[in-house]
Amino acid sequence: MNYYIIAGEASGDLHASNLMKALKVEDTDAHFRFWGGDLMQAQGGELVKHYRETAFMGFVTVLKNLGKIRANFKLCEKDLLSYQPDVLILVDYPGFNLRMAKFARKHGIRVHYYISPKIWAWKEGRVKQIKVNVDRMFTIFPFETEFYKKHNYPVSFGGNPLLDAIENRPNKEESFADFTAKNQLSDLPIIALLAGSRKQEIERILPVMLDTISSFPDHQFVVAAAPSIDKAFYANIVGDRKVAFVYGQTYDLLQQSKAALVTSGTATLETALLRIPQVVCYLTGGGKLLYAIGKRLLHVKYISLVNLVMDQLIVKELIQQYCNPKDISEELTLILDNMEYRNKMLHNYQLLHEKLGGAGASARFAKMIYEDLQVHCAGSISKV
Template sequence: MKYYIITGEASGDLHASNLMKELKNEDAQAQFRFWGGDLMQAQGGEMVKHYRETAFMGFVTVLKNLKTIRANFRLCETDLLNFAPDVLILVDYPGFNLRMAAFAKKHGIRVHYYISPKIWAWKESRVKKIKAYVDRMFTIFPFETEFYKKHNYEVSFGGNPLFDAIENRENKDETFDHFIERNQLSNKPIIALLAGSRKQEIERILPVMLQVIPRFPDYQFVIAAAPSITKEFYASVSKGNDLSFVYNQTYDLLQQSKAALVASGTATLETALLRIPQVVCYKMSGGSIAYRLGKMLLNIKYISLVNLVVDKFVVKELIQQYCNPDNISKELDLIINDEVYRSKMLTNYEELNVHLGGAGASARFAKMIYEDIQAIKA
């Protein structure tokens, strides 16, 4: 069968690639065409656009790139119809994907949404479009299932594919000595810096993280560089700091770290599943006014997925004006040096396994997708 997949960022590329791998196990005749990244490309098929060419974040950035965005929509619409897939599989990326869902529905193409947009946190009204245009929604968090149930929309929960990505990672038995030798790092203990995957995020968050470095001279701070961001860009943001980077080794870096400073997002959950204590750091444009406005508009108690999944305070969230060097340093010192505090966080991490269903999610989702299409074609 023919599968057309659209994702717009690095995490989507990861999850879609694992889904493709499992779909090939279900369907020996699987053909793929996709908007994605290098990991999806490694699974075979034809890539139309790399996500680094389509990732536009923020109102101003979108306005500046409207011509390109419109051209991408036209290209995607034409390409989708020419490929004539058995199913369109959308991975998060709602600004682009919900429009493509509407287009596909209009032209009789079955639509599956794999990894729901975060409409439970922001723009809840988008649920109307999902109910109208999406034939099957596959959720990866239990609280998403409850959210859709509230809106009388049936979804399929199959666990969280991050378990598979982490379990199947390369170098999971690597030693600290081998890691630092391979990456030409010092032998000091490591603090990992995960400052986001988009330029706008990195510009806001990384400079604050870097101000913490002089306060911890016994540690080396290493950036988990986003695949689509150049070293030159990181250098321009760091303003003269001599930084260490690793590319395409986020899990390897976290595994060898004493602790991590992490921008809100999927990375917070990845860090927890690898059992690394963390401080969640997030800043947006607009200062304290944006923070107060966000608290009024967002429909969630927490911004980190760790806290959301277990529905309690597990990791410290430092947001907007509270995301400053003093607060970050105070929390980092606790998770490094206070054994009771550190152990409590690690113990709370164990609850994630209970809530998220363990390994095998990618295979479960692939089976559901394949069987759904088979049933429609029968």
């Protein structure tokens, strides 16, 4: 089979690469052409565009790059028609991928969506586009399945591929001593700081996290630095505070940490799956007014995936005015020193792991995708 895959960011590159690896097991004649990154490229096939050239985030950035965005659409449309794949597999990245779904559908190309866009949080109206233009939707969260069920659109849940990424991570057996020696850290217990990967997000949240350092003199604070952000940017924020940095080692850092301060998003789920107690910290830009508007537009009770999946408050979410050094320090003290509180969170992490379906999601999704294509191709031949 010929597979055309579009992933527009680092997380998509990770999950798509694991899917490609699993597809090669199911389909020994698999051929890939894709938009993605280094991890997908390592699986073989032709890379059309790297996500570094297509990731435009934020209203102003999008406006400045409208010409490039239009050119990318044209290139992708032309390339898709030239390749004529058996299936187009879209990985999240809704702004680009929903348009490509419509284009592919118009030209008779089968469309699979792997990792649903977060329309359950906002822009729920996009479900109409998906029902018209997507042949199969594969979901990675149980609550997503319920969301689509509500809209009378059948989907397939196969578990969460993050479990595979974490299970197969490198340095899984690395000791605390080896990790600290490698990164020139002290032997004090570590508190990890995951302040996001975008500059605006880091500028808002990291300073607040750093203001808690003085309350925990018996711990060392270590930032999981985003590979795309240079050291000078972080240095300007940190000033003379005593904090260390590690680049490209987020999982390694977390597994050696006693606790973590984490922004909302996938990082909260990764932290939970690595069994590290956490405090979720989040600040939006634009102050109280913009936050109030955003809250009205969102259709979810929680901002962290941990709480969304479990549909209850498993980890504390400190948002806006509650995201301050005093409240963060109080919650951090609880998860460090109160063993009953800490163990309850860890117990709920185990339930979360079970609810997400266990390891092997990439293989399950690959099997579903390949079997669907076999049925579809057989049906197409019988009609001829």
